[in-house]
Amino acid sequence: MDLSEAFRFHGDKIVNRWVEYLLSTYKSSGFFIKEKDKFANPVGGNFREGLQKLFLLLTKGADPKEFHAPLEQIIAIRAVQEFTPGQALAPLNGVKHIVREAFTADKERKHLISELYDFEFSVDLAVIAAFDIYMQYRERLYEVRIAEIRSGNHILTDSKCPSRLLGKEDKTIIKTVNSI
């Protein structure tokens, strides 16, 4: 009975617990956990999909570059919600504890806990990647904001009527000319 078998055996349970743990950071998490339709429940649906993919990658020791797609699915959302960066990312770490908890409760597989170093190191790498992704999305958000300001939308509220401004300038010019 090796580690990969143990991950397969407990996989669904671990991912479910991980998803619920991540979703428990929302004030009203019942619906997010229960509703499985990704379009009716984009937060829960994307988190479930993302963590399922990520867990498989973590357990097979995949190249950390492959973590990006499933992480983005989660972090893009967390980055615009009312969390501090730490709050946004910390639940990713939770999987380490959830795995240990699952193995501890399983007499036949309890001994595998000592072999979890590689898995937990992969989780560390994923969390580090998640920080980069978090910042990438925050920067994108600022760029979106700047692009919107440049697009002219702000003219709605942040500028005077162009023709009215022209009037003022004219008056200043006339005043200046008169004073000369």
Added chain:
Amino acid sequence: MSVPKLEQLSQSVVQGPSLATGAIPTRDWMDIPVKFKSGNYAYVAKKDKVEYLNSQSGLSFPNAREWSPEEDDWKLPDDWKDIILKGLAERLEKFRSLKIFMDCCVRCGACADKCHFFLGTGDPKNMPVLRAELLRSVYRNEFTLGGRILGRMAGAREMTVGVLKEWFMYSYQCTECRRCSIFCPYGIDTAEVTMMIRELLHLVGIGINWVLEPVSNSNRTGNHMGLQPHTFKDNVEFLVEDVESLTGVKPNISFNRKGAEILFITPSADVFAEPGLYTAMGYLLLFEAIGLDYTWSTYASEGGNFGLFTNNETMKKLNAKMYAEAERLGVKYILGGECGHMWRVVHQYMETMNGPADFLEKPVSPITGTVFENAASSKMVHISEFTADLIKHGKLKFDKSRNSHVKATFHDSCNPARAMGLIEEPRYILDHVVDWVEMPENTIREQTFCCGSGTGLNTDEIMDLRMRAGLPRANAVKYVHEKHGVNMLSCVCAIDRATLTSLNDYWTPGVGVCGVTELVANAIVQEGETRGELEEGLRTMVF
């Protein structure tokens, strides 16, 4: 060992009792105060704008002042509570719908998970039922026997400054999109509850600038931008030049022309900001192709009506302008462009506020002879109905390959879809002009998800909020982008064209936003044209 660690991890990432890590909340919703901080509220209305509006006939915007939601003291009038309660009593008397909505909710929860703000934030106060409860609790306390006697046990509570602040927070985390209302077995229009809360807040000088400045501009010059007649005219003329250099066809236009058959009104954003500009160029090309006898107006130069997001008096006044201009010019009826909430105002409130428009005629298409019975009362036809009818009668010639650079999907803009039932017409048009696919079923048609930034929330200081509110919409766009290679999100609303652009830039970069009429004009074939290969349709840069 690991379980306590997990709890510790939770504690380190959770601050305050509200983020309760799956535990049952320790406090009742009534006991959780709102906290305003930079980024979670839209800037409040500028003092001079409120003063100006307050000085205008038919409008009342008292208590103009400098203030900040982050301060404890909101500088309310001493008798603010009386003003609010009296205002609520008046509205309960005046609007039967409000009275019913206050009484008939059974808290079944059908609406709870239908709101894009709830789906994006997980905040229970963004469940439509609870958002309405913010007002309903005060109503019970003041206007129902049960509430007076049983108080909190009956879901009633005292009107306090804290409640007022909560109203401000959550009535501006609702875009009045009405998705929740279609799921309500009693037909409660929660958007109207939000409208009432916003109205009440204005009575004591609480409002946001992104709503009140466009309102004041509209009141002054006729459009949100504050464009004066000559500037508006110049902008449209620039677009005529652009159309001519792209296609060789120079559209004939006129302004304020008495005796024109039709008055055309569209959101002013279409004539001044990308990507709406291309939709406006589309209107010009389309009307030229069929030789429509129409005029623009430099006074009714705005379809949008931010009065809808303010109060009923303002909505009435801004809406009246369009009909007054139609009467002054002596047109037969009004043709309306791709606007969202203009259509809600026209279809649901115009008749009561400013009707009947019996100085206009029942709309008939001059090209096909079709009588628009559905617009017999409002005297206003939607450009998509009009265009779909032209296509149905074979009056337009298209070369679909001119849109081969586009793989489109269609976003049902909330108000046209839910407030006027405009569902099939844009789809019929798209079928004829472009290759397109639908988004998942529970995100379109009547169930469409809002862009997340309507009702005057399209302001950049709350960008995070807008992105999370727009997540359900963006999530569906992302799906068709990845599955079908969709690169263009078409819609029939000017606010959408602005807000979905930002939304896509965050969630699905590479997906543009366009109006349906832009796609129509891209594909249109007409006499006298000398257009070359326009690789990006009307967006092609020509030097």
